[in-house]
Amino acid sequence: MATSVKLDDDLKSRIQHLAEARHRSSHWIMREAIRDYVEREEKRESFKQDALRAWEDYQENGLHLTLEEADTWLAKLEVGQDVKIPKCHT
Template structure:
């Protein structure tokens, strides 16, 4: 699918300079930049939706972990311990 994007001269020149430095085409640089942006924004949207679902679940049932409980669990994971997620409580 061909798509055109209007860019100002400064940005065009920056892309061209980067393409030359990387021994790539301007098209490749723009395609990679758009792909990276879309992937990052998809992850951000997914995180946002996860947070909204968690908030809705909390409002419904009140189950949660405290910050201290979550931090202690994460510290154990970082240390390489094979620990399960603590039980949520009201």
């Protein structure tokens, strides 16, 4: 499927210079840039949806960890201890 995108002269020139420096085509540079952007934005949207679900869950049941509890748990993981996540509470 072919798609066209209108680019201003400055951006076209920048893409061409980058393509030459990388020994790639302008088409390859643009395709990679779009792929990277879409993947990053999909991850961002997934993170946002996870956060919204977590907030909704918290509003329904009040279960949570305090910052200190989470910090302590993460510090133990960081030094290689095999510890389970603390139990959530209200």
